[in-house]
Amino acid sequence: MMPYVVQPGDTLLRIARRFHIHAAALLAANPRLSPADPIATGLLVFIPEQNASCYCVQPGDTVLGVAERFSLTVQALLAANPRLDPKQLVPGQLVTLPESAGGGPIIDARAEYGPAELERDLAMLEKHYPFVHVKSFGASVLGLPLYALRIGDGARKLHINAAMHANEWITTPLLMRFVEELVAAGARGGRLAGMDVRQALSEVTVWAVPLVNPDGVKLAQEGLQADHPFYHELLQWNHGSRRFRRWKANARGVDLNDQFPAFWEEEVKRRAADGPGRRDYPGPAPLSEPEAKALFDLTSAERFDLAIALHTQGQEIYWNYRGYEPPESESLARAFGQASGYNPVKLTGSDAGYKDWFIYEYRKPGFTVELGSGVNPLALDCFDDVYDELQPMLVRAIRYLAGL
Known part of the structure; x- marks a missing residue:
């Protein structure tokens, strides 16, 4: 077995993904680890042996090209070579080739997907698909960048956002999977769920914000670390627990989906929250959170x-x-329901959400979609099933705006 020192941001699933092994094998090799608890930075763990070989980088090689040549995901190749510069390979250097993951997509949802994974994948998408434009449009409480992707050049604009609630972070890789499928189909002149992507993107511009709440997502995925700038406050707001799997709010204990100026005062009365916490605190004022x-x-x-x-x-x-x-709006919701199998609901007793404000401000169709079923956070083993529900719904939204 190979020893490995746990790094900041590591989780059981992330370590397993990095070394291209199953999480159960990692637990078997380290019986003191618990799948339910954060792993302490600096802890020594043992990595079971894995099948691997090496490749000598040739002039002109790229990370994506090497991954495709050996039927690997880009994530698996980078995980097996943590010191590799994904932007420039040096001819003559040796690259470890893990056992084939049997795929090739950039987005890898086998482990927690947070700010680091998103930033890496955005760079890969932008490099591989030049018509994908990524911009930072702001920053979180702790200074993490907020990213938007712009795809297409149509006059009509579709916006999709995800992970406004921290423990709902699975929505980020779900949206990113859709983005990758959309741009890949566009690049090859193909179709997605029957839609001619190039034709659609000539009529519609898609604006995707995959991760609205990066600080909260890090808390939900990694737990509270001792060096967190709000360590004592967060510990108090979370009732003394360093486990944050059920945390919905941002780093200041504010529920971001209660922050928008649409009858915000009514939402404050309804929530009756006495201060920052895991969920439901609308903040001291609308838009108080960056x-x-x-x-x-x-x-x-x-x-x-x-x-x-x-x-x-x-x-x-x-x-x-x-x-x-x-x-x-109602007929569109029914169309989305037919595409996904979901139930359109006429909601009452809710204010100050993003969808609420968008409708109130612009009188245009706005939707909140509650993906999957179970409890939050949804388990990753349901990812493919949920994606199969989401993809046709988003395609239907694009087709509607494109008039197809």
């Missing part, structure tokens, strides 16, 4: 024609807001 303000500003600048906020769980589609929604 994540919510950045999304507000992006939406105000781009004035999207249709907006979809991805959450979990319940397999429901919320489409209305206090009668301000346009007439087509």
Whole structure:
């Protein structure tokens, strides 16, 4: 077995993914590890032996090219070579080739997907697909960048955001999987779920914000670390526990989906939260949190024609807001329901969410989609099933705006 020292941000699944082994094998080799508890930075763990060979980099090689040549995912190749510079390979250097993962996509949802995975994958997508444009449109409380992807050049604009709630982080790789499939189909002139992608993207621009709440997602995935700048406050807000799997809020204990200026005062009364916490605290004022303000500003600048906020769980589609929604919203929700198998719901008793504000401000179709079923956080083993529900719904949204 090979010894490995746990690094900041490591989890059981991330270590297993890095060394291309099954999490059960890692647990068997380290019986003191618990799948339910954060792994302490600096801990020595043992990695079971794996099958691997080496490749000598040739002039002109790229990470993506080497991965495709040996039927590996880019993630598996980089995980097996943590010191490898993905932007420039040096001819003559040796690259470890793990046992084939049997695929080739960039997005890898076999482990927790957070800010580090997102930033790496955005760089790979932008490099491999030049028509994908990535921009930082703000920063979180702790200074982590907020990213938006712009795809297509159509006059009509579709916006999709994900991971506004920390423990709903599975929505980030789900949205990123869709983005990768969409741009890959566009690059080869193909179709996605029957839609001619190039034709659609000539009519529609897709704006995706895959991770609205990076600080909260890190907490939910990695637990509270001793060097966190809000360590004592967060410990108090989480009732003394360093486990944050059920945490929904941002780093200041504010629920970002209660932050938007749509009858915010009514939501404050309804929540009756006495201060920061795991969930349901709307903050001291609308848009007090930089994540919510950045999304507000992006939406105000781009004035999207249709907006979809991805959450979990319940397999429901919320489409209305206090009668301000346009007439087509209900029929669109039914179409999305037919595509996904989800239940369109006319919701009451909810204010200050992103979807609420979007409808209230612009009188355009806005939707909150509760993906999957079970409890939050959804288990990764349901990822493919949930994606099969999401993909046709998002394709249907693009087709609607494109008039196809």
